Amino acid sequence: MAQPVPAVDENIHALVTFGKDGETAWGDDDFIQIIFFSVPESFQESIYLRVFDPDTGGELDEQKGEWNTRTTFSVFGGAGACSNEGARRIVRDGNYKSGTMLASRSFGNDARYDSKWYTFGPFNPGEGELLPEYGGYVFKLVIEGISGDDGNLYRLFLSTDREQNRPVEGAFAFYFKYKFRLHDANNEVSHIYPYMDERVIAIKQSNFDWDNDGVIRVISPSKNGEVMAISGENHWATSTHQITADDINSSLDIQLIKNKKANIKSNNVVIYLENQYGELLPFYSIPIGGIPKYKYNIGIKPKAPVK
Structure with a gap:
C-alpha cells in the first residue's frame, strides 16, 4: 500500500515537466506527463489528489532565465480516461485528455505553493473509469507545461484526507511513459517496476537524455543485472x-545506477517500455508480487542488449 509518486521503493527525486517552450536537451521530450491512479472497487470513501510544489519557481524547480513557466494539472475520470488509446500513446498527438475532466488548475511562479501541497478533490471513487484489469476505478492526472521554458519538479500523493497524506488502502499508481529527476548524489540507485504477464516474451526499452549518467540494468528471476542501452x-x-x-x-527491477565518478547534477530522464507487439507496458508504483530477486539456480548468464 503506497500512493506517493515517485514511490518510496522507486527512490526517485521528483517528477518533472518543462514548459512547452523548453529545450528537449534539458530532459523532457514533449512537455506532458500522464500519471494514472487505481482505486479498488471496494473503496467507498472520498479521495484527494495532492500535488507538492505545483508552481514553477523556487528551490525544487529548474530555472532557465526568468521564471516564466505555467503548468496545468488536470484530473480526468469516466469512460475513456485510461482505456482510450490516446491516453496511452508515446506520441501525445491524439486524445490524451480523454474521459471527463473532474478538476483543473494552472500554476505559474507563485510563492503560495512553493514547497507546499495543493489538493484536488474530493472525488468519489466511482468517478474514475472502472477497469478491473488495472485494479479498479482509474483516475488520470495530465500535467502539461503550457508556456515558458523552466522545469517544474513536483511530487504526488493519493490521499483520503484533504490536508494530510493518508494512503488509500489497496490503491496504486501506474504510468506508461515516465519522466523524472534523478538524485544528484552519485551513490543513489533509482528503480522502476514493470510487470511481466503471460503474453510478454520480449521487451524493448527506450530512454531519453540519460546523459550517460551511469548504467541501467535489470534484475529479475532470470536476469542478474542485464545491461540496457543508455542515451546521451x-x-x-x-x-x-x-x-x-x-x-x-x-x-x-529496472535499476538506474548513477555514474559515481561523473558527478552529474539535475539529470532529467524519460523512459518507456514496450512488449514484442509494440504495446506499451505500465510501470507500477508498487512492484506487483514484490521486488524481484535473481534465482541463482537458473544458471542463465546476462546477455548484452540487442540494439
Whole structure:
C-alpha cells in the first residue's frame, strides 16, 4: 500500500515537466506527463489528489532565465480516461485528455505553493473509469507545461484526507511513459517496476537524455543485472531483452545506477517500455508480487542488449 509518486521503493527525486517552450536537451521530450491512479472497487470513501510544489519557481524547480513557466494539472475520470488509446500513446498527438475532466488548475511562479501541497478533490471513487484489469476505478492526472521554458519538479500523493497524506488502502499508481529527476548524489540507485504477464516474451526499452549518467540494468528471476542501452544528451537509446518463463508473473527491477565518478547534477530522464507487439507496458508504483530477486539456480548468464 503506497500512493506517493515517485514511490518510496522507486527512490526517485521528483517528477518533472518543462514548459512547452523548453529545450528537449534539458530532459523532457514533449512537455506532458500522464500519471494514472487505481482505486479498488471496494473503496467507498472520498479521495484527494495532492500535488507538492505545483508552481514553477523556487528551490525544487529548474530555472532557465526568468521564471516564466505555467503548468496545468488536470484530473480526468469516466469512460475513456485510461482505456482510450490516446491516453496511452508515446506520441501525445491524439486524445490524451480523454474521459471527463473532474478538476483543473494552472500554476505559474507563485510563492503560495512553493514547497507546499495543493489538493484536488474530493472525488468519489466511482468517478474514475472502472477497469478491473488495472485494479479498479482509474483516475488520470495530465500535467502539461503550457508556456515558458523552466522545469517544474513536483511530487504526488493519493490521499483520503484533504490536508494530510493518508494512503488509500489497496490503491496504486501506474504510468506508461515516465519522466523524472534523478538524485544528484552519485551513490543513489533509482528503480522502476514493470510487470511481466503471460503474453510478454520480449521487451524493448527506450530512454531519453540519460546523459550517460551511469548504467541501467535489470534484475529479475532470470536476469542478474542485464545491461540496457543508455542515451546521451537529447537522444533516445533503445535495447531489446528476452523474457523467459521464469520472469512471467513477476515484476522487473529496472535499476538506474548513477555514474559515481561523473558527478552529474539535475539529470532529467524519460523512459518507456514496450512488449514484442509494440504495446506499451505500465510501470507500477508498487512492484506487483514484490521486488524481484535473481534465482541463482537458473544458471542463465546476462546477455548484452540487442540494439
